Amino acid sequence: MSRLIYLDNAATSYPKPKNVIRAVNDCLLKCGNPGRSGHELSLYSARAVYNCREAICSFLNFNHPENVVFTYNTTYALNMAIKGLMDDGGEIVISNLEHNSVLRPVSDLSHSGRDISFKVFDALGCDDEVITNFENTLSPETKMCVVTMCSNVTGKILPYKRIGEICKKRGIKLIFDAAQCAGLIPIDLSAFYFSAVCFAGHKSLCGIMGTGFCVFSPDTEPLPIIQGGNGVESISQFQSGPLPERLESGTVGVPGIIALHEGIKHITSAGLGHIGEKCLYLESRLTSGLLQTENITLYGRCRDKVSTVLFSIGKVPSEKVSAYLSEKSICVRAGLHCAPLAHEALGTTDTGAVRVSISHFNTGEDIDLFLKEIRLMTK
Amino acid sequence: MDTKYLVFSSVTYALRAMTLLKRHGFSSRLEKIKNISALGGCGYVLAVNLGILDAAVSIISDEGIRVIDILDYK
Numbered sequence: 447m448s449r450l451i452y453l454d455n456a457a458t459s460y461p462k463p464k465n466v467i468r469a470v471n472d473c474l475l476k477c478g479n480p481g482r483s484g485h486e487l488s489l490y491s492a493r494a495v496y497n498c499r500e501a502i503c504s505f506l507n508f509n510h511p512e513n514v515v516f517t518y519n520t521t522y523a524l525n526m527a528i529k530g531l532m533d534d535g536g537e538i539v540i541s542n543l544e545h546n547s548v549l550r551p552v553s554d555l556s557h558s559g560r561d562i563s564f565k566v567f568d569a570l571g572c573d574d575e576v577i578t579n580f581e582n583t584l585s586p587e588t589k590m591c592v593v594t595m596c597s598n599v600t601g602k603i604l605p606y607k608r609i610g611e612i613c614k615k616r617g618i619k620l621i622f623d624a625a626q627c628a629g630l631i632p633i634d635l636s637a638f639y640f641s642a643v644c645f646a647g648h649k650s651l652c653g654i655m656g657t658g659f660c661v662f663s664p665d666t667e668p669l670p671i672i673q674g675g676n677g678v679e680s681i682s683q684f685q686s687g688p689l690p691e692r693l694e695s696g697t698v699g700v701p702g703i704i705a706l707h708e709g710i711k712h713i714t715s716a717g718l719g720h721i722g723e724k725c726l727y728l729e730s731r732l733t734s735g736l737l738q739t740e741n742i743t744l745y746g747r748c749r750d751k752v753s754t755v756l757f758s759i760g761k762v763p764s765e766k767v768s769a770y771l772s773e774k775s776i777c778v779r780a781g782l783h784c785a786p787l788a789h790e791a792l793g794t795t796d797t798g799a800v801r802v803s804i805s806h807f808n809t810g811e812d813i814d815l816f817l818k819e820i821r822l823m824t825k
Numbered sequence: 826m827d828t829k830y831l832v833f834s835s836v837t838y839a840l841r842a843m844t845l846l847k848r849h850g851f852s853s854r855l856e857k858i859k860n861i862s863a864l865g866g867c868g869y870v871l872a873v874n875l876g877i878l879d880a881a882v883s884i885i886s887d888e889g890i891r892v893i894d895i896l897d898y899k
Contacts, residue, residue, distance in 0.1 A: 481836040482867070484857025492855070492869075496840035512837050678835050680866030691835045 451776045451812045456598055456626055456754050456803035458648045458655050460777075463712040466652055466705045473701045480700060481677040481691070491700050498707040499690070502659065505710050508635040513662045515690040516698045520625040521547035523644035523660035526693055527621045528552060528592060530668035531641055535561040536589030539580070541569035541604065542787040543597040548623060549787065552592065569593075570746065570791050573605040580609060590619040595643075596627035599788040599801065600746025601729075601754030603627060610639035619666075625649060625658075629713050630722055630752045641666050647702060650721075650805065652709030657702030660693075668693060721806040725753035728804045728813050735817035741824050745792050745799060753804040756792075759824055764798035767823065774819050778802050829878050830870040831885070832858065832894040839869040842885045842892075849884050851877050860898065870896065 452460045473494070478487030480495045499511035508514075517523040524547045532538065538552050555562045567583035569576045584591075591613055595606045606622060613620040619641040624633060629650030635643065640663055647657030662668055670685050674695035678687035685692065713721060732755055736742045745756040759767055768780035781798040782789045789795045802816070831853075833839040839855055846853050854872040861867060873881045882892055 481869075488857075489855055492836050493840060496837060496844075499837070500844065511841055512835075677867050680861075682865065688834050688838065690837055 448775045451808075451815055453802045453804060453808065453812070453816060454777045454779050455805040456601075456649065456801060457779055459650055459652055459805050459807075461807060462654065462705075463652055463709065465712060466654065466708040469704050469708040470654060470701045473704045477700050477704075479697055482697075494704050494707070495698060495700060498703045498710075501707050501710050502661070505714070506633055506635045506661065507637075508661060510664050512689050513664060515660045515662065515693045516703055517658040517660060518656050518699060518702075519648075519658040520623060520644050520646040521545075521658075523642075523658045524548055524592070524621070524623060525551045526671055527642035527644055527660050527662070527668065528590070529555065529671045530693070531619050531621070531666060532562065532590050536563075537585060537587040538562065538564040539583050539588050539591045540564060540566055541576075541580075541593050542566050542791050543569045543594050543599065543602070543604070543785065544592065544787065545594065545598055545623065545625075546784040546786070548592050548594070563587075566787060568791065569597075569602075569604055570788075572748070573608070573750070576605055577608050577612070581612060584612070584616065584618070588616070588618055590621065590641075592621045592623070594623040594626070595633075596624070596631075596752055597746065597785070597788060598626045598754075599783050599785045599792070599799075600748075600756050601626070601751040601803070602746055602748050603631065603750040603752065607638040614639035626754070627752055629709075629718070630725060632718055635661060642668070647706040647709065650713075651706060652712050653706035654702050656699055657706050659706075662689060670695065672696070716806065724806045725804050725808075728808055728810065729753035729755060731810060732802060732804070732813045732817070735813065736820070739817070739821055739824055742820075745794065755802045755804075756799045757802075758794060758797060758799045759820070761797060764794075764800045767800045770823055771816075771819060776816055776819060827875045828872050829875055830856070830858075830872055830896040830898070831881070831892050832868065832870050832896060834868075834891065834893060836869045838890055839871050841888075842890050843871055845884055845888055845890075846871075846873070846877075846881055849880075851881055851884075853881070860896065 477491040480491035499514040567579040622643045625646040647653035648655045673685040676691040764780035779801045858868045
């Protein structure tokens with residue numbers, strides 16, 4: 447078997463840093479249930495969970511660790527933010543680059559009998575076009591916008607700060623999906639308006655699968671979408687209390703949270719700027735190679751993006767390309783990437799497309815070997 | 826009694842207060858509350874030395890963290 451070339455980091459990052467792996471093992475040896483008991487294993491765990499909230503705040507330039515709510519993935523975080531912040535009545539605006547983790551909860555709300563509807567704006571163009579489309583889609587009925595900061599399909603970074611300014615002026619709640627860019631670009635939560643920002647712990651933040659979190663603005667009061675034990679006001683049959691426990695029912699994923707903390711340490715140590723530069727260099731090398739290859743169509747090329755590339759080979763179904771590459775031990779993601787509106791806009795719904803997503807663990811040799819296999823396939 | 830117990834609404838707030846105190850050079854200890862009726866259920870307290878009580882409460886309150894109660898016994 448040839449050596450593994452992993453180019454599916456937008457799904458989950460691989461490999462995990464060694465300190466992350468060690469920390470998970472350590473956690474299983476040392477941690478009890480946090481925020482429940484008074485013995486040392488429980489207290490150790492509670493401190494570890496809190497320390498991760500602090501690390502996230504430091505990484506994102508945010509000053510409210512109690513507003514960092516841990517979840518099991520970005521999907522859960524987005525559901526929590528959307529359903530926990532949306533009032534009855536009104537309109538939600540989303541982009542056509544949204545993942546099903548946004549489209550489905552929003553569609554669900556629009557069928558909930560709560561007088562909620564939703565509209566979609568086109569976010570494929572340049573920044574000015576995106577902003578024009580966005581503003582033209584808003585109406586006096588718009589109560590919430592849910593927008594990805596970075597497309598999981600094309601890697602395009604949306605003008606999220608400008609979107610924030612517009613929502614702030616109009617008093618519209620704004621939720622961002624940051625799953626695809628946290629750990630690749632700097633995110634300064636003090637520099638733009640938001641109601642909630644949702645993150646994956648296991649993608650470019652280098653944690654493990656089953657880890658996500660949502661950061662709520664201090665001026666929000668999200669309602670819980672799941673109720674249960676949270677170590678607060680146990681005598682009450684109703685769930686209230688402060689964040690984050692109000693939204694963290696049941697035992698949180700301590701190994702994942704500790705892994706996430708280690709992932710952030712890894713990124714900080716490697717240097718976010720260095721990681722971003724390396725990934726974009728490799729992305730540029732890949733894109734140049736694909737442009738020189740016959741019968742390749744590249745999608746969603748733009749100036750502001752992360753190291754994700756989407757392409758197809760003629761009319762070949764994307765899953766065929768992915769299966770061929772898998773036989774060569776090259777891991778990519780084909781299909782619709784759980785983002786049907788984006789593929790509809792790109793015209794790739796029938797065949798899907800092949801997504802290559804690069805991490806700082808990849809090398810130039812990885813890219814060259816990938817291109818070599820693509821050229822063999824297109825001959 | 827040379828120890829006082831600061832009661833918070835959750836373990837997260839207790840730990841945030843503990844971190845703040847540490848930054849100001851004050852030590853404190855996280856413990857599970859034994860008097861559950863004080864909180865209407867389970868909860869955590871920070872044990873602080875009586876000598877730093879006023880300063881500790883001031884530091885914590887200045888950051889917008891509410892000290893729900895101050896107990897002689899946890």
